[in-house]
Amino acid sequence: MRVLVVEDERPFAETLRRGLIAEGFSVDVAHTGPEGLWAATEGSYDVIVLDIMLPEMSGYEVLKRLRATERWTPVLMLTAKDGEYDEADAFDLGADDYLTKPFSYVVLLARLRALLRRGAPARPAVLTAGDLRLDPAARTVHRRQTGIDLTAREFGLLEFLLRRRGEALTKNEILTHVWDAHYEGDENVVEVYIGYLRRKIDAPFGTHTIETLRGVGYRLS
Amino acid sequence: MRVLVVEDERPFAETLRRGLIAEGFSVDVAHTGPEGLWAATEGSYDVIVLDIMLPEMSGYEVLKRLRATERWTPVLMLTAKDGEYDEADAFDLGADDYLTKPFSYVVLLARLRALLRRGAPARPAVLTAGDLRLDPAARTVHRRQTGIDLTAREFGLLEFLLRRRGEALTKNEILTHVWDAHYEGDENVVEVYIGYLRRKIDAPFGTHTIETLRGVGYRLS
DNA sequence: TCACATTCTCAGGGTCCTCACAGCGTTCGC
DNA sequence: GCGAACGCTGTGAGGACCCTGAGAATGTGA
Numbered sequence: 001m002r003v004l005v006v007e008d009e010r011p012f013a014e015t016l017r018r019g020l021i022a023e024g025f026s027v028d029v030a031h032t033g034p035e036g037l038w039a040a041t042e043g044s045y046d047v048i049v050l051d052i053m054l055p056e057m058s059g060y061e062v063l064k065r066l067r068a069t070e071r072w073t074p075v076l077m078l079t080a081k082d083g084e085y086d087e088a089d090a091f092d093l094g095a096d097d098y099l100t101k102p103f104s105y106v107v108l109l110a111r112l113r114a115l116l117r118r119g120a121p122a123r124p125a126v127l128t129a130g131d132l133r134l135d136p137a138a139r140t141v142h143r144r145q146t147g148i149d150l151t152a153r154e155f156g157l158l159e160f161l162l163r164r165r166g167e168a169l170t171k172n173e174i175l176t177h178v179w180d181a182h183y184e185g186d187e188n189v190v191e192v193y194i195g196y197l198r199r200k201i202d203a204p205f206g207t208h209t210i211e212t213l214r215g216v217g218y219r220l221s
Numbered sequence: 222m223r224v225l226v227v228e229d230e231r232p233f234a235e236t237l238r239r240g241l242i243a244e245g246f247s248v249d250v251a252h253t254g255p256e257g258l259w260a261a262t263e264g265s266y267d268v269i270v271l272d273i274m275l276p277e278m279s280g281y282e283v284l285k286r287l288r289a290t291e292r293w294t295p296v297l298m299l300t301a302k303d304g305e306y307d308e309a310d311a312f313d314l315g316a317d318d319y320l321t322k323p324f325s326y327v328v329l330l331a332r333l334r335a336l337l338r339r340g341a342p343a344r345p346a347v348l349t350a351g352d353l354r355l356d357p358a359a360r361t362v363h364r365r366q367t368g369i370d371l372t373a374r375e376f377g378l379l380e381f382l383l384r385r386r387g388e389a390l391t392k393n394e395i396l397t398h399v400w401d402a403h404y405e406g407d408e409n410v411v412e413v414y415i416g417y418l419r420r421k422i423d424a425p426f427g428t429h430t431i432e433t434l435r436g437v438g439y440r441l442s
Numbered sequence: 443t444c445a446c447a448t449t450c451t452c453a454g455g456g457t458c459c460t461c462a463c464a465g466c467g468t469t470c471g472c
Numbered sequence: 473g474c475g476a477a478c479g480c481t482g483t484g485a486g487g488a489c490c491c492t493g494a495g496a497a498t499g500t501g502a
Contacts, residue, residue, distance in 0.1 A: 034319065038318065038332075042331075042335050151447080151448060151449080152448080152449095153448075153449065153450095154448095166358075166359050167358050167359055168358065168359055168360035185450075185451080186450085186451070186452090188450090188451075188452085188490090188491095189449085189450060189451080191489095191490060191491065191492090192449090192450075192451090192491085192492080193449090193450095194490095194491090195490095195491065195492065212489095212490070212491090213360060213373075214372065214373065214457095214458070214459075214488095214489065214490075215372070215373030215374075215459080215488085215489070216360060216373055219359065219360065372458085372459060372460085373459080373460095374459075374460070374461095406461075406462080407461085407462070407463090409461085409462080409463085409479085409480095410460080410461060410462080412478095412479060412480060412481090413460090413461075413462090413480085413481075414460090414461095415479095415480090416479095416480060416481060433479070433480095435468090435469065435470085435477095435478070435479075436470090436477090436478075
């Protein structure tokens with residue numbers, strides 16, 4: 001099992017390396033963000049331990065760029081308690097687990113093994129946007145700790161928006177994907193359902209996830 | 222496989238050249254920025270090794286100008302540890318990888334091979350002009366770190382100008398492309414929307430992106 | 443069969459965009 | 473330096489566009 005450790009504090013990285021090797025892992029270490037990104041992209045690791053505070057390029061950025069290349073190697077992020085970034089960000093970007101420094105070595109090992117057991121997901125199982133999470137398999141939606149009940153249509157719409165997060169989507173596009181390829185009705189039905197979604201996923205939380213692009217369609221942040 | 226090496230320190234450039242030839246590459250060397258830019262633009266290389274510190278024109282500038290001509294040859298940048306520019310800049314400008322001097326020759330070779338395997342990246346989706354960026358898919362516009370809100374018409378106009386960057390465009394041409402092929406109204410509407418755009422993308426930033434060509438039309442730098 | 447949830451249609455109302463127009467400033471030719 | 477052509481911009485009307493509440497139609501479970 002190959003592990004990549006991206007960590008700039010050399011003594012700490014060295015301790016980790018030795019410990020993991022003792023456990024039978026094969027370990028590579030990178031000390032900067034770009035170095036880590038390159039290794040993660042080119043090497044074939046089974047799991048990556050990624051510090052958030054890194055020189056030159058943050059772990060945050062490394063993870064983002066790695067996922068942008070469609071590589072879904074499990075990543076365990078190390079976050080400082082008082083850091084600029086937190087767990088929400090980590091999950092948002094596609095981290096599979098995280099640990100807050102300082103942590104016990106035993107816990108790290110346990111989490112690593114858990115990640116390895118799980119294996120690399122073909123693609124992230126859960127779709128997220130900020131603290132909004134949608135699990136297509138379980139057909140559940142959560143914001144923060146709260147579960148949200150959606151009807152089938154609402155769920156389909158939200159899933160589509162999440163899968164194309166950040167893209168501007170026309171009502172027509174939405175209709176053909178969420179409704180039917182040859183749907184003949186009025187586009188207004190999309191507006192109506194966007195309204196329903198907003199009342200369930202935004203209004204109660206004071207958030208503003210779905211943007212209206214006048215004359216174009218909608219976009220999920 | 223053709224490699225272009227742009228590097229001003231001649232002994233170092235020569236060492237690189239010999240090494241790469243020994244590996245079976247076909248190698249050209251340029252010793253200044255303009256020379257390198259010309260070679261990169263005119264020749265058809267599979268990969269370019271580009272030093273950042275160059276006489277006359279920095280590697281930074283060479284890369285920017287090369288990408289401005291819509292050439293997406295993979296570029297590996299060589300950065301000095303204490304340099305004025307860093308890796309973040311390199312990536313931002315469209316470098317595909319970079320190495321910090323001093324580096325091991327073996328590492329350079331490995332990275333070069335990785336770049337060649339990956340092949341030339343597809344043309345990036347975003348349209349840019351200086352620090353102005355427009356993403357057609359997301360329908361977003363940014364200048365520096367700031368997001369800019371545009372109406373549908375404004376967005377359509379800016380996208381058209383960006384796609385034909387550097388070209389002189391008559392109002393008529395603009396009307397038929399951004400408005401409608403058989404638009405019957407006054408050409409003044411173009412002037413009006415150019416005005417709107419300038420107030421949003423130029424005035425707040427003290428820039429001057431859209432030129433007026435009196436008696437002709439407009440041109441985006 | 444009834445009650446309820448869900449989907450979808452429709453129309454009213456508010457908001458923001460688009461564009462015409464006219465006056466003013468700028469540039470250019472003579 | 474003058475006049476005319478050209479471009480810029482403030483104002484405001486009209487309308488396209490979006491949101492929403494009401495309720496009909498359809499589906500579903502008890």
